[in-house]
Each structure stands twice: as C-alpha cells, then as structure tokens.
Amino acid sequence: MVKNMAQSLPQIPGVRLSAVPAKIKNWQRDDLLLIEVAEGASVSATFTQNAFCAAPVLVARKHIAAGNIRALLINAGNANAATGERGLADANRCCEGVAQALGIQPTQVLPFSTGVIGEHLPVQRILDAIPAAAARLQSDAWQAAAQAIMTTDTRPKTASRTVEIAGETITIAGIAKGAGMIQPNMATMLAYVATDAAIPQLILDTLVKEAVAASFNRISVDGDTSTNDACVLIASGATGEVIGDVNSEAYAQLKAAIVEVHIALAQAIVKDGEGATKFVTVQVNNAGNSAEALRTAFEIGESPLVKTALYASDPNWGRLVMAIGNAGLENLDTGKISIFLDDVQIVDAGGRADGYTEEAGQAVFDKSEFTITVDLQRGDTCEHIWTCDFSHEYVTINAEYRT
Amino acid sequence: MVKNMAQSLPQIPGVRLSAVPAKIKNWQRDDLLLIEVAEGASVSATFTQNAFCAAPVLVARKHIAAGNIRALLINAGNANAATGERGLADANRCCEGVAQALGIQPTQVLPFSTGVIGEHLPVQRILDAIPAAAARLQSDAWQAAAQAIMTTDTRPKTASRTVEIAGETITIAGIAKGAGMIQPNMATMLAYVATDAAIPQLILDTLVKEAVAASFNRISVDGDTSTNDACVLIASGATGEVIGDVNSEAYAQLKAAIVEVHIALAQAIVKDGEGATKFVTVQVNNAGNSAEALRTAFEIGESPLVKTALYASDPNWGRLVMAIGNAGLENLDTGKISIFLDDVQIVDAGGRADGYTEEAGQAVFDKSEFTITVDLQRGDTCEHIWTCDFSHEYVTINAEYRT
Numbered sequence: 001m002v003k004n005m006a007q008s009l010p011q012i013p014g015v016r017l018s019a020v021p022a023k024i025k026n027w028q029r030d031d032l033l034l035i036e037v038a039e040g041a042s043v044s045a046t047f048t049q050n051a052f053c054a055a056p057v058l059v060a061r062k063h064i065a066a067g068n069i070r071a072l073l074i075n076a077g078n079a080n081a082a083t084g085e086r087g088l089a090d091a092n093r094c095c096e097g098v099a100q101a102l103g104i105q106p107t108q109v110l111p112f113s114t115g116v117i118g119e120h121l122p123v124q125r126i127l128d129a130i131p132a133a134a135a136r137l138q139s140d141a142w143q144a145a146a147q148a149i150m151t152t153d154t155r156p157k158t159a160s161r162t163v164e165i166a167g168e169t170i171t172i173a174g175i176a177k178g179a180g181m182i183q184p185n186m187a188t189m190l191a192y193v194a195t196d197a198a199i200p201q202l203i204l205d206t207l208v209k210e211a212v213a214a215s216f217n218r219i220s221v222d223g224d225t226s227t228n229d230a231c232v233l234i235a236s237g238a239t240g241e242v243i244g245d246v247n248s249e250a251y252a253q254l255k256a257a258i259v260e261v262h263i264a265l266a267q268a269i270v271k272d273g274e275g276a277t278k279f280v281t282v283q284v285n286n287a288g289n290s291a292e293a294l295r296t297a298f299e300i301g302e303s304p305l306v307k308t309a310l311y312a313s314d315p316n317w318g319r320l321v322m323a324i325g326n327a328g329l330e331n332l333d334t335g336k337i338s339i340f341l342d343d344v345q346i347v348d349a350g351g352r353a354d355g356y357t358e359e360a361g362q363a364v365f366d367k368s369e370f371t372i373t374v375d376l377q378r379g380d381t382c383e384h385i386w387t388c389d390f391s392h393e394y395v396t397i398n399a400e401y402r403t
Numbered sequence: 404m405v406k407n408m409a410q411s412l413p414q415i416p417g418v419r420l421s422a423v424p425a426k427i428k429n430w431q432r433d434d435l436l437l438i439e440v441a442e443g444a445s446v447s448a449t450f451t452q453n454a455f456c457a458a459p460v461l462v463a464r465k466h467i468a469a470g471n472i473r474a475l476l477i478n479a480g481n482a483n484a485a486t487g488e489r490g491l492a493d494a495n496r497c498c499e500g501v502a503q504a505l506g507i508q509p510t511q512v513l514p515f516s517t518g519v520i521g522e523h524l525p526v527q528r529i530l531d532a533i534p535a536a537a538a539r540l541q542s543d544a545w546q547a548a549a550q551a552i553m554t555t556d557t558r559p560k561t562a563s564r565t566v567e568i569a570g571e572t573i574t575i576a577g578i579a580k581g582a583g584m585i586q587p588n589m590a591t592m593l594a595y596v597a598t599d600a601a602i603p604q605l606i607l608d609t610l611v612k613e614a615v616a617a618s619f620n621r622i623s624v625d626g627d628t629s630t631n632d633a634c635v636l637i638a639s640g641a642t643g644e645v646i647g648d649v650n651s652e653a654y655a656q657l658k659a660a661i662v663e664v665h666i667a668l669a670q671a672i673v674k675d676g677e678g679a680t681k682f683v684t685v686q687v688n689n690a691g692n693s694a695e696a697l698r699t700a701f702e703i704g705e706s707p708l709v710k711t712a713l714y715a716s717d718p719n720w721g722r723l724v725m726a727i728g729n730a731g732l733e734n735l736d737t738g739k740i741s742i743f744l745d746d747v748q749i750v751d752a753g754g755r756a757d758g759y760t761e762e763a764g765q766a767v768f769d770k771s772e773f774t775i776t777v778d779l780q781r782g783d784t785c786e787h788i789w790t791c792d793f794s795h796e797y798v799t800i801n802a803e804y805r806t
Contacts, residue, residue: 316520317521
C-alpha cells in the first residue's frame with residue numbers, strides 16, 4: 001500500500017520540542033519527548049476511556065483541569081499502566097523533573113507514557129535525560145518528536161495545514177503514534193496537535209472533542225482500546241488572530257483545518273496498522289441515526305472474518321452481510337440492504353446484485369485502498385470509519401511484542 | 404493440544420440418521436445429513452441472533468412453531484444465506500423432497516445449511532440425494548452424521564451421557580459442528596442432541612435454552628456470529644420415563660446430563676477453533692452481576708491482543724488488564740482486581756503481584772489448557788467462558804476459505 005511518508009512540519013511559534021534518548025528500553029533511539037508551551041497558551045486534551053487507565057493519564061487529567069499547562073513529557077517503551085501507587089508517584093516525579101529543569105510548577109506538566117503495560121517506569125533514567133532535553137528545545141524538531149514517540153509504528157506520523165484567516169496565516173502542525181490497540185473512544189494512540197492561533201480554553205475544549213470525534217474515534221485496527229491514549233490540542237496564541245466566537249467564520253475555517261490535521265493523523269495510524277496491507281473506508285448510508293450507522297460500520301471494520309478476507313483480497317461479501325446482521329439493529333429489514341465495493345454493486349435487496357461478477361469485486365479488493373459502502377434504507381444519516389486488514393504479520397507482531 | 408477424539412455414540416431409540424454425498428461443493432464426502440424422529444417426539448431449538456439469518460433458519464423457525472417435527476435435513480458446503488426469496492424457495496423445496504421420501508408433510512421438516520454465504524443452494528443435487536438418504540436411515544450412524552456436517556472443522560464432535568432415573572437408563576447423544584464465526588447468542592455452529600426420555604414440548608423449550616446458555620453461549624473463537632446457527636434438542640420418548648415436572652428430582656438429573664453433553668460439544672468446538680493451539684477458561688469471580696461477569700470474561704476471551712499473546716505463550720498480563728478496563732464496568736475500582744493464571748497470582752490490587760515471577764506465569768502459559776481467573780471484588784457473582792488463541796493458522800484458514 002501507499003506509505004504516507006512523514007511531511008516535514010512547519011514551526012509553531014510558542015511551541016518548542018526536544019527528543020532525547022533515555023534508554024527506557026534496551027534500545028538505541030530517542031524515546032523521550034519534551035514539549036514546551038509558551039506562557040498563556042491554551043492546552044486541551046481527551047483521554048482513554050479504558051477503566052484501567054494508566055498513571056500518567058490520571059496525573060495528566062488532574063493537571064490539565066488546573067490549567068496553565070507549560071510542558072508535556074512523553075516516553076515510549078513503558079506505559080506506566082497497572083503500576084498502582086508507585087506508578088502515580090513515578091509519573092509525579094517525572095513532572096517534578098521537568099518543572100525543575102524549566103522553572104515551572106510540577107502541576108504545569110502533563111506526563112504521557114506508551115509501551116509495555118505492568119512494568120515500573122525507569123524514572124531515574126528519565127530524570128537523568130530531562131536536563132539535556134530542556135537544553136535542546138527548538139521549534140523545528142517535529143520530525144524527531146514524531147520518531148521519539150513510536151512503539152510498534154513502522155514510520156513517524158505527521159500532518160500540517162495552513163489557513164488564511166482575516167489576512168493572517170494560521171499554522172497547524174501535529175504528530176501521532178499508534179499502530180495497535182486501535183479502537184474508538186480515544187483510539188489507542190498519542191497525538192499532539194498545535195496551532196499558533198489564540199483560542200480560549202473553553203472553545204479549545206470543545207474543539208478537541210469535535211476533532212477527535214471526526215478522526216481518532218473513527219478508526220479501528222484491532223478493536224482494543226489502550227490504557228494510555230491521549231490527544232492534545234495546543235493553541236499557542238503566537239499570532240494576533242484570536243478565535244473568540246464559535247459562530248464566527250474564522251472559527252469554522254480554523255476548525256476545518258484542525259479537523260483535517262486530525263483526520264490525516266488518524267488515517268496514518270490505520271495505514272500503519274500492525275501488519276496492515278489495506279486501507280479501507282467503511283461508509284454506512286441511510287441509517288436511522290448516527291449511533292446505528294457507526295455500530296454497523298465498526299461491526300464490519302472490526303470483524304476478524306471481514307479483516308482476514310480483506311487481507312486475502314477475497315470479496316467474500318457473505319462476511320459483510322454477517323457483520324451487518326451482528327450490529328444489533330432493531331427490526332433490520334435485510335431485504336432493503338445494498339452493498340457497494342467502490343462503485344461496484346455486490347448486494348442488492350439483501351442478495352447478490354444482478355450483474356455482479358466475481359471479477360468486478362476482485363478488481364476492487366485487489367486495490368490497496370477502497371471503500372465498502374452499505375446502504376441500510378432506514379433513514380438519512382451517513383457515517384464512515386477507516387479500518388485495515390488482519391494479516392499474518394499482525395499475529396507475528398503481537399505474538400512477539402515483548403520478546 | 405489434546406485433541407478430543409469423537410466418541411462412538413450410543414443409539415437413541417426413536418432417532419435414525421443417514422449421511423450421504425450430495426456434491427454440495429466440488430468434493431468427495433458425505434455432505435448431507437437426514438435425521439428422522441419418531442412420531443410423538445418433542446423437538447426444540449434455538450437459532451442465531453444474527454439479523455441477516457439464513458433462509459433455512461427462517462423456514463425452520465416457522466416449522467418448529469407449528470410443532471410435530473419428524474425430520475431434519477442438514478447440508479454442509481453452502482449456507483443458503485443472503486439468498487433472498489429464492490433462498491427461501493430453495494429451503495422449502497428441500498423440505499418437500501424430504502416429506503415426499505418419508506411420507507410426511509413439508510412443515511414437519513427442519514432445514515439447516517452451513518457453509519459459504521451468498522451462493523444459491525444446489526437444490527437439485529440435494530433432491531437427488533434425499534431418496535438414498537431416506538433408504539439408509541439407521542440408529543447407529545452418529546459418527547457419519549458428525550462428519551457430514553463439518554465445514555472448516557478438523558474433526559467430528561460428539562458427546563454422550565447416560566443417567567439412571569427411577570431405575571431406568573436414559574441416554575443422551577449429540578453431535579456438533581463449528582470452528583469459526585464462534586460467539587455467544589447462538590455461537591456459530593450447528594448442534595443436534597437427542598435423548599430417549601419423554602419430555603413435553605414446553606419443558607423441552609426451556610431446557611434447550613438453559614443448556615445453550617450454559618454451553619454454546621459461553622464460547623468464543625473470533626467474536627463473529629454466523630447467519631445460520633442452530634441447536635436442536637430432540638426427546639424421542641422411546642423410554643418409559645416421562646419428565647413432566649421441572650421441580651422433580653428426575654428433571655434435575657436429566658438436565659444435568661443434557662447440560663454436560665452440551666458443554667462437551669461446546670468445548671470441542673473451541674478446542675477445534677480455527678487454528679487454535681490453546682484451550683483457555685476465563686473465570687470472572689466476585690462480579691456485581693452475571694452480565695458484567697460475562698462481559699469482562701468475553702472482553703478478555705475475544706481481544707485479539709490477548710489471543711495473540713495466548714498463541715505466543717506470552718503471559719503479557721498488561722493485555723488482560725487492558726481488556727478488563729475495556730469491559731465498560733461502571734465505577735470499576737481497578738485497585739481491587741486480582742488475576743490468577745491457574746493458581747499463580749499475577750496481579751494483586753491492580754498491579755503486579757508480589758512474588759510473581761515471569762517463570763511461574765510462563766509455566767502456565769506453556770500449557771495447552773489453563774484457566775485465567777479475574778477477581779473483581781464487586782459482588783458475589785461468578786461466571787466463566789471458554790476461548791482459544793489467535794494464530795497464524797487462523798489467518799490462513801480464513802484468508803483462503805473460499806479458494
């Protein structure tokens with residue numbers, strides 16, 4: 001499939017980054033990322049819905065509620081999850097280390113961890129690495145930052161947009177990591193998006209939720225949700241442009257651009273799904289409401305039988321039908337359902353479409369990117385998600401992850 | 404892992420079987436099974452919850468509601484699902500063929516199909532094979548019957564019990580098929596269990612539901628539910644023993660034996676799960692109620708990340724914790740959770756248990772059969788399910804199924 005190479009990202013005045021090696025695991029790479037945010041910036045975030053959420057998530061939620069965030073510290077290689085009281089203490093010690101290095105308060109630091117669950121964080125190695133990270137903060141380190149937060153990712157994920165608002169250029173840059181444990185409600189991933197617009201906290205809080213709903217909550221690699229996921233949106237306020245009204249044209253323009261960056265990052269995660277060889281959009285049309293449209297789309301996008309058929313390039317539409325039937329839609333009239341593979345109609349009125357040929361279906365399934373469209377004829381709501389296939393490589397990656 | 408070889412099954416007076424080749428697919432094997440039930444027998448069934456249920460399921464549901472069932476016709480190789488009006492007509496024509504051969508009414512025949520979805524049934528080949536099947540009906544054909552209904556199964560699945568009730572020996576025999584698309588609410592499978600006890604229809608209707616709840620609704624291979632599944636319980640009434648009271652000791656004894664046969668068949672399906680190398684019991688103790696106990700157990704038993712760790716014999720308890728956190732339990736206090744691998748405690752108070760060693764966990768995960776026990780400390784309800792691992796072979800089987 002087409003590999004999305006990471007773009008080089010523009011600088012966001014008011015945001016500086018630094019990636020350093022801290023030997024979180026026994027590897028030779030940058031695995032610690034420090035992000036510094038200018039005084040007066042707004043920072044919002046959404047976090048994993050997993051009840052077993054990790055220590056850094058608990059600490060970050062508390063700190064972000066207090067406001068006035070000035071720094072983010074992210075480590076790869078260890079999730080600091082299921083680590084109990086010591087895990088919380090470890091996350092707090094990391095915040096203290098950053099606070100000391102930058103001359104701020106520990107509550108102004110948001111900690112994030114990703115990696116193996118259930119092992120204690122090597123806090124001393126992180127504390128030892130923080131001063132070097134603080135000394136090297138710079139605005140053009142996005143690429144190194146995207147690399148430092150990778151775990152099973154095969155490539156860094158970056159996206160950016162610019163948008164002209166009232167004659168001023170607003171810039172948005174973002175990075176993300178994640179390739180497995182991907183599922184909605186904070187898909188298993190970390191994402192950091194920054195803009196130089198000035199956005200008041202309450203508006204930014206709404207914006208991050210809307211952006212995540214349109215992007216990371218619409219992707220699935222394996223249906224599992226991790227303990228550590230987070231998406232952070234930073235508005236540094238370095239430009240003169242202030243977005244103070246959600247009903248303004250400026251807000252609509254900025255939101256569109258920010259959502260685009262989130263979608264690009266979310267799609268990059270699916271394309272880099274563990275072992276993925278295909279990128280598939282599942283579009284559900286004419287559903288009774290948004291919830292049932294998404295449930296149907298995810299039932300298809302998460303079915304191991306559908307995903308192995310995608311891997312085999314086998315247009316086994318019986319499995320699509322099986323998945324739709326499993327979505328739990330009340331009083332579903334299967335006799336009204338149509339299914340299309342790109343523009344090839346494969347199912348009509350619940351059965352094989354007249355004129356459908358295996359060759360036509362095969363031609364679509366042979367592509368590395370295509371769309372499965374289901375028409376339910378129950379209403380007028382349309383939703384879509386993005387998914388990937390389930391390959392031998394997925395099993396290999398996840399069977400060998402800890403070794 | 405230990406392969407459960409099919410037992411030879413006892414005869415059930417009042418039940419005769421016949422397996423013949425009908426060339427449903429291009430293969431050399433018996434693929435059509437006819438079961439004849441004596442006049443006056445009671446027959447109950449439960450069917451798939453999939454909204455896209457197959458044509459034979461729709462016909463069988465209608466016929467069983469009318470009562471007085473005398474025959475069952477089961478074909479492997481074609482599911483007759485998502486086949487629209489023609490599928491219904493095809494299923495009805497099969498019933499007519501059986502009715503003609505046995506001198507009964509078409510509505511006294513239950514049709515069942517399993518195999519590829521979305522292709523029309525080769526009805527003429529089935530009709531051509533029915534007379535030979537009818538001519539060869541015999542009581543000791545259980546083994547051939549179990550083989551005739553196999554699809555991706557690697558071995559036939561049979562189970563039997565006898566139970567003494569009031570000095571009389573009651574016999575129970577059953578067969579099942581299924582290896583993929585396994586999930587609760589009529590796990591993807593077909594099962595036929597018969598006893599020579601006499602059980603009134605209303606009692607039998609309750610009994611089949613209770614037996615399925617304790618067996619087939621507690622297994623998972625891949626989280627997918629098929630369009631065709633059914634479990635049928637036949638009480639031929641050939642013995643003098645009549646079970647007429649659900650509060651009697653006789654009912655309790657018979658029920659226990661019937662449930663045991665169902666559990667043995669359900670476990671045989673998991674052990675033959677597509678590509679499975681491990682058989683794992685997931686036990687959830689001290690849950691607030693049965694629903695949350697089962698939800699937690701299935702969240703573990705269906706997680707691709709847990710299942711690939713099982714395949715790798717990797718006691719990656721972080722994935723267990725992740726799955727528990729995803730079960731959606733309200734106000735879950737993760738600090739109270741314990742996890743055991745057989746009798747090795749791996750998690751205590753939500754974190755790694757003191758004294759746990761990788762070696763001890765590894766020794767359990769190296770076994771082909773073991774139990775994962777989760778203690779939630781939220782109440783006093785315990786539930787269990789059975790699952791298997793997710794292997795390379797699963798991907799291979801499902802990627803190549805139609806070829």
